[in-house]
Amino acid sequence: MLYGIDMNRVAVLESSTSQGFSIVVDNDGIIVDVDTDDIIMKKYREKTFQNVIEATGKSVIPGLVDGHTHPVWAGDRVHEFEMKLAGATYMEVHDAGGGIHFTVNHTCEATEDKLHTLFQSRLKAMVRAGTTLVECKSGYGLDTENEMKMLRVIDRGKKLGGIDISCTYCGAHAIPKNKTASEATKDVLENQIPAIKSQIDDQNMSVDNIDVFCEKGVFNVQQSRDILNAGKQIGLNINFHGDELNPLGSAEMGAEIGATAISHLEEITDNGILAMARSKTIAVILPTTAYILRLKPPPVRQMIDAGVPVALGSDFNPNAYCLSMPTVMHLACVNLRMSMSEALCAATINSAASLGRSDTHGSIEKGKLANLVIVDSPKWQHIIYELGCHSEIISYVIWHGEIVHSKRT
Numbered sequence: 238m239l240y241g242i243d244m245n246r247v248a249v250l251e252s253s254t255s256q257g258f259s260i261v262v263d264n265d266g267i268i269v270d271v272d273t274d275d276i277i278m279k280k281y282r283e284k285t286f287q288n289v290i291e292a293t294g295k296s297v298i299p300g301l302v303d304g305h306t307h308p309v310w311a312g313d314r315v316h317e318f319e320m321k322l323a324g325a326t327y328m329e330v331h332d333a334g335g336g337i338h339f340t341v342n343h344t345c346e347a348t349e350d351k352l353h354t355l356f357q358s359r360l361k362a363m364v365r366a367g368t369t370l371v372e373c374k375s376g377y378g379l380d381t382e383n384e385m386k387m388l389r390v391i392d393r394g395k396k397l398g399g400i401d402i403s404c405t406y407c408g409a410h411a412i413p414k415n416k417t418a419s420e421a422t423k424d425v426l427e428n429q430i431p432a433i434k435s436q437i438d439d440q441n442m443s444v445d446n447i448d449v450f451c452e453k454g455v456f457n458v459q460q461s462r463d464i465l466n467a468g469k470q471i472g473l474n475i476n477f478h479g480d481e482l483n484p485l486g487s488a489e490m491g492a493e494i495g496a497t498a499i500s501h502l503e504e505i506t507d508n509g510i511l512a513m514a515r516s517k518t519i520a521v522i523l524p525t526t527a528y529i530l531r532l533k534p535p536p537v538r539q540m541i542d543a544g545v546p547v548a549l550g551s552d553f554n555p556n557a558y559c560l561s562m563p564t565v566m567h568l569a570c571v572n573l574r575m576s577m578s579e580a581l582c583a584a585t586i587n588s589a590a591s592l593g594r595s596d597t598h599g600s601i602e603k604g605k606l607a608n609l610v611i612v613d614s615p616k617w618q619h620i621i622y623e624l625g626c627h628s629e630i631i632s633y634v635i636w637h638g639e640i641v642h643s644k645r646t
Contacts, residue, residue: 238519238548238586238590238591239582239586239587240517240544240546241542241544244547244579244582244583245576245578245582246578247578247582256273256274256275257273257274257293258271258272259274259277260297260607261277261281263638266606266638267638268605268607271602288640290611292632294615295615296611296612296614296616297601298601298609298612298620299585299586299608299610300585300598300634300636301369301563302369302588302589302599303363303551303565303588304372304500304549305500305521305550305552306371306373306550307374307376307407307553307554308359308553309355309356309373309374309391310343310344310352310377311340311344311355312340312347313555314336314339317335317556320335321530321531327482327530328454328482336411337411338411341377341378341411341413344378344387345377349386352386352387353390356391356393361399362560363400363553364400364634365634365642366560366561366562366627367563367610369598369608369635370400370401370402370588370594370599371401371402372403372476372591373394373402373405374407375391376408376411376448378408379411380413380429384429384433385436388436388444391404399636399641400636401594401606401636403592403594404446405445405446406429406433406444407450408425408429409425409448409449412455418457426467430467430468434471437472445474446468446473446474446476447465447469447476448478449461451477451479451487452478452481452482452483453483461477461490462490462494465494466494469494469495474593475491475496476496476498476499476521477498477499478499478500479499479500479501479505480501480506480509481501481503481526481532482503484504484505484506484509486508487509488502488505488506488508488509488510489506489508489509489512492509492513492515496516496518497518497519497591497592497593498518498519498548499513499518499521500521500522500552501523501526502520502522503526503527503535505520505535505536514543514545517545519547519591520535521588522537522547522548522550522569522573524549524565524568524569525564525565526557529556530556534572534573535573537569537575538573538574538575541579547583548583548588549562549565549580549587550588561627563621566580566583566620577622581621585599586599586600606637606638607635607637609633609635610631610633610634610635611632611633612631613629613632629644
């Protein structure tokens, strides 16, 4: 991962009129060489390449990494968007019976196959926008049966291929209507987390991270700490929602317990920034959330200047419907005042690091997976500059060395 001024230092290989560059990928989808065309042709003159993509006049960047999504759900909330446009706050919508609980009701009623179909469609849209690794959360079940249903859907998605998935258990996403926060915490600790451990041990289900919505009126700092530590004890990385609506000290708590990443952070304090800078806990910033909910933007420039590693995520969910990381990067530059180089870093190597995958994802290097986006311009910056035009600016999306999307198909 990169932080501070290093987030602005994107290593660029620029072709000349007489000399270009080549990337060689083996049959396992691993990058085995990057060099000038003449050296590659000499080194591999006795080899026959199965597939060759001609990218003259184009740019090649790492596959984009979406560090925070909620993609398994049924029932849209377009009516709530209309309420918010009329002035309703997040908590006013929640108190009126909307918000997370509205989605929970529809998701619990949906079959696993229905959720899987919806999930597949959303993953394909992410791929078309250049995403090759995505974090996917549960959290619209809130009980053992339905949380496990969502995790099975995510696990099925992992087996489809075409995009890599980091699975996050987020059973502590809201307080169920029939429980207090203490009762919900007890259920997560005594029922849901043991059930997940059993599935990991006995059914070979893959769960990577644990999340909790640490927020006033939801799970307080101590309850969140207990849940996150319980997940850590069964081998899950800590990657949670913190300091979104109120400055509760989530950042300080997360840094103390060794969180890999904390998301949102619109209300992070100066002490929280210093704590995350010291621990190198990654801040997963969600520009669409502050934009759609009209929240105070997170202090990203202060974070970067203090040495906090910053990553980006779309926060795709029925409350913030965005599947396009190029759009997220554009908003990060315009609304949060990140440079284009910082946004690229945050949407690739740092987002990969927030998921514990920076050794295999997030940059174009020998030994890493060939997850690539070919941009139809000699300047890679066009993927950010051309707002809403990812379908035109992206020529190819490559996953594990295979073309999974092209502009021509």
